[in-house]
Structures are given as structure tokens and as C-alpha cells.
Amino acid sequence: MSALQTISSLIYLVSAVCYVLGVHLMRSPKTARKGNGLSAVGMFLAVITIIVTIIIEGKIDAIGWVVLLVGLALGILYGVVKARKVPMTDVPQLVSLFNAVGGGAAATIGIFDYLLKGDGAGLGVAFSLPVFLDVVIGGITFSGSLIATGKLSGHVSGKPISFPGSRLLNIIVVIAILASAYLMMGLTTNVWYVTLALAMSLIFGLLMTLPIGGADMPVVVSLLNAFTGLAVAFAGFVINNQVLIIAGALVGAAGTILTLQMADAMNRSVANILAGGFGTGDSDSGAAAADVPVDVKETSADDIGLQLAYAHSVMIVPGYGLAAAQAQHEVAELAKVLTDQGISVNYAIHPVAGRMPGHMNVLLADVNVPYEQMKQLDDANPMFESTDVSLVIGANDVTNPLARESGNAISGMPILDVDKSKSVVVIKRSMSTGYAGVQNPLFAMDNTQMFFSDAKKGLQEIVAATKQYLE
Amino acid sequence: MSQELFTNLAIFVLSLLVGFEVMSKIPATLQTPMMSGANAIHGVVVVGAFVIAAEANSTLFYVLAFLGAFFAAVNVAGGYTVTDRMLGMFDRKPAAKKGEADQK
Numbered sequence: 001m002s003a004l005q006t007i008s009s010l011i012y013l014v015s016a017v018c019y020v021l022g023v024h025l026m027r028s029p030k031t032a033r034k035g036n037g038l039s040a041v042g043m044f045l046a047v048i049t050i051i052v053t054i055i056i057e058g059k060i061d062a063i064g065w066v067v068l069l070v071g072l073a074l075g076i077l078y079g080v081v082k083a084r085k086v087p088m089t090d091v092p093q094l095v096s097l098f099n100a101v102g103g104g105a106a107a108t109i110g111i112f113d114y115l116l117k118g119d120g121a122g123l124g125v126a127f128s129l130p131v132f133l134d135v136v137i138g139g140i141t142f143s144g145s146l147i148a149t150g151k152l153s154g155h156v157s158g159k160p161i162s163f164p165g166s167r168l169l170n171i172i173v174v175i176a177i178l179a180s181a182y183l184m185m186g187l188t189t190n191v192w193y194v195t196l197a198l199a200m201s202l203i204f205g206l207l208m209t210l211p212i213g214g215a216d217m218p219v220v221v222s223l224l225n226a227f228t229g230l231a232v233a234f235a236g237f238v239i240n241n242q243v244l245i246i247a248g249a250l251v252g253a254a255g256t257i258l259t260l261q262m263a264d265a266m267n268r269s270v271a272n273i274l275a276g277g278f279g280t281g282d283s284d285s286g287a288a289a290a291d292v293p294v295d296v297k298e299t300s301a302d303d304i305g306l307q308l309a310y311a312h313s314v315m316i317v318p319g320y321g322l323a324a325a326q327a328q329h330e331v332a333e334l335a336k337v338l339t340d341q342g343i344s345v346n347y348a349i350h351p352v353a354g355r356m357p358g359h360m361n362v363l364l365a366d367v368n369v370p371y372e373q374m375k376q377l378d379d380a381n382p383m384f385e386s387t388d389v390s391l392v393i394g395a396n397d398v399t400n401p402l403a404r405e406s407g408n409a410i411s412g413m414p415i416l417d418v419d420k421s422k423s424v425v426v427i428k429r430s431m432s433t434g435y436a437g438v439q440n441p442l443f444a445m446d447n448t449q450m451f452f453s454d455a456k457k458g459l460q461e462i463v464a465a466t467k468q469y470l471e
Numbered sequence: 472m473s474q475e476l477f478t479n480l481a482i483f484v485l486s487l488l489v490g491f492e493v494m495s496k497i498p499a500t501l502q503t504p505m506m507s508g509a510n511a512i513h514g515v516v517v518v519g520a521f522v523i524a525a526e527a528n529s530t531l532f533y534v535l536a537f538l539g540a541f542f543a544a545v546n547v548a549g550g551y552t553v554t555d556r557m558l559g560m561f562d563r564k565p566a567a568k569k570g571e572a573d574q575k
Contacts, residue, residue, distance in 0.1 A: 060525035068524035075544025083552035105542035253490025351499030365560035
């Protein structure tokens, strides 16, 4: 090892330690920000090291510098501006977009090295297998994550998209990917082999993600994130760089565990989500809406305003509908109107409320909801018995009392005990079921009233009505 | 198998195990920031973009190096920024001043 190699390897090791400790610190709310900062320090060290290395090695030519620096500058500008400007409701799709380009970068490195080293003769399995894995996994996460971004942002329909013959097409694509592996590891190199691998993996990413419903996207994004980690690790094999291998494997493994936990919190299994995607599983989520509970009581914004104005304690239960309608400003305004009158207001936040686990906390923090008003499941549940009005906004499955019984899709899922409060008001656009496809008996209970409206519009009307009674 | 490949494989396997171990039960509140933080870490692929740019010597390779640098830079810069922004919101103490985080 030359002195340069020794020093750079040691610094890469330090930066790898920063990533591991960073992830470790990110497990607790108190240290999470420090953890991310530490991991950024590790990244900074790695980048400085590679800059010094390529300067000393002196292989890079002038055009190389230009494309590198312009590419980096544009990328940093785009990434930072997007990350700063994005409204908190749109964070999930942005993370998915960042994941897509990470996969794209990993695939690019594999393609580059295959073309650079390939001169017609075979490259040997030890080199071409990592290239193949890098390109294919990177390609899948690139197109898959872009579709996930589209589904989360509404540019692509959130409904599961499938078409006749999609299973057959899947099989053909998988066979083509395997064929490209065989060709790439064979005795010749050809630009078309790696092109085939890339094209087929891009198609596979589309086919994998399109049939999955929008509500399952968080789990898919997390899974693709873990995939990208693996693609980056294989890119590290390709260019023989250990910091890529360590960081990529770390993300691959940690991301897998995180995916399982997310799926668990949503009472889904990863296998189910993906299998559903291939047309084998649950297609009944929309179909079950026929047996609607009939005896629901409808109410008006005016009446809700009256109830709230005369309540002592109000519990707000935000759900996916609130996040989708971007109504967090309205809900914060309503809470402020009430707390200004001495009415106690709290938020009961289910672990999977919002568009992603933990997302609701971020949304509410963004509109300056005081941290101590956000009650997590275990703290919120004992409070419902002394709550006058529970205001359920765009939430469904997480309040469904059926979860306490056995024999249905949500049995055993932890729920918010909204039904124990004195009065329940549900703001919802229609009687349709949540993504579990189960009817919610809460809506038909004696102390429940329904207000059918978009969360944003409904809350604006309620704020106006409440103010009128408080003046 | 070459010594180099074996070393890399050993590093890969052990890093996977570290990844499984370091990730214990995450509170749901932190799952989205954690995913975003892990997403930023695989932005280390930017190091690879430097490596290929140093070897580029034809139009095709320059284009690939540019794409790699652009993609990786978006991943790493955007990833850390958005994670920090999310986590900054949990930092805010109950009496924190307004306006600092709300810059839309």
C-alpha cells in the first residue's frame, strides 16, 4: 500500500465509523439530529479524501474535472433547494426521489466500469457479478422509486395499476435479466449485454411498483432504500472501494429492518405488499365497501362548532386524510382558537397516522403545534375517557374498534380508543373503507356524528363556526 | 478467489451484520427521519462518481461520469438537508421561537 492509499483507507474507516454511530444515535429522539450530523461529518471526510486522492493521482483530465464539478454543483444545488423548499407533507416523495437518483448513480458506476474494462474478452465472474448486481439493483430502485415518487405526489395514480398479461411480462423480464447475467459473466464483453441488464431492470422496477397501492408506498420506499444500499455496496466491489461497501451494506441491512418495522406498524407484511403487487393477493380493499353501516348520524360544521365551543377537553385524531388534504394549518388554527378560550386540546397520534410512520409528528411540528400536545398512542388512550369531543380527521382504520376482536384484517392492530370519549365527530370525505378494507363500527355508534367533507374545507368551516360561538 | 475479493466480501458480510444489529426497535416517530437518514448515507456513492470521473476519456464516459456525479450529489446533499430539517422539528422546545423553521 502506498502512503496515499494507507491514509485514505484509514480516513474511509473513520467515516464508516461515523455512519454506524450516526445510525445508532438516530434511534432516539434526543440524539437523532446529532446522529445525522455525525453521519454528515463522515460523508464530508470521505469526499475530502477522494478529492485529495484524485488530485494526487493526477489521472483525471480537464474535461473530467469539468463534468465532475458541473455535475456535482448542479446536483447539490437541486438537492439542497428541493430539500429546503419542500412542504413537510411532500417529504415522503422527496426521499423517494433522492433514493431513485442514488440507485441511478450506483448503476452508472457499474456500467462505466464494465465498458471501461471490457475490451471484448470476458471479465471474469469476480468482476462481472458485482457489476451485474450493481446495475440491476440500481436500475430497479431507480425506476421503482420514481414510480413511488409519482404515486405519492399524485402524478401517477395511487390505485394499484395492473393489466392483463402483466404476470407473463414479469416472467419474461426476469428471464431476460437472468440471460443478461449469463451473457455478462460469459467469455465476451459487449455493450449490449449491460444495456439489456439495465433496460430490463428498469422495466422490472416499473412492474414491481405500479401494481402497489398508494397507501403501501411508504413500505415500498423503505424497501427500495435498502435495495439502493446494496447497489451502492456492489458498486464498491466494482471500483474496489471499501467505504462504499461498508456504508451500502449498513444501509441495506438497517433499511431492511426498518422496512419490516414499518410494515409491522401498519399491520401488513412485506411479502403481502409485494405479492399484492404481482396480482396474487388482496384485491378486495375497494370491493368490500358495499355493506356500509346504515345508521350513521350526519352533522354540520355549525353543530360541531357549538360542541367544540362548549367542551372542556378536545382530542384531535389526525389521519391520512388530513395529510392528503394538507389541512395541518387549519387544524392548528382550530386548536389555537380553542386553547385561547382555555379549552384543553391534545392530539392523539397513531404510530402510522399520516403518509408514513412518524410523518404526522413532522407535519404538526411544522405548523408549530406544541410538542407536549402531541400524545402518542400509549399516552393518548387513557385520556379518551375524560375527553368531551374527539375530532377524528381523515383517520379510519386506526380508530376501528374491530381491531380488538379477532377474525378480521386488522385484528390485533393497536388502535386509538376514540370510542371511549363522550362524543366523537368524524370528518371524512365518504363512507369508504380505509386501506384495510374493513368497515368501521365506530361511525355507527350512538355518540358518533359524521361530517362528510374534505379535511381542509371542513376544518375551515368548523373554525368559522367555532369562532362565532366563542365571541 | 483473489485476496482483494475475499477482503471485500468479508467487509460486506460483517457490515450487513452491523446494520442488522445497530437497528433495534425504532419509535414510529423516528421511522421516516431514519429512512431519510439512511438514504443520505448511501449518498456515499458520490465517492464512486469521483473515481469514474478520474478515469473518463471519451464522450460516452464523460456523459456517464456527469450523470453519476449529478445523481449522487442530489442524493447526498438533498438527503442530509431534508433529514436535518425533519429532525430539527423535533428539537424545537415547547417555547421555541416561531418562524425559524417555517420558510415556505
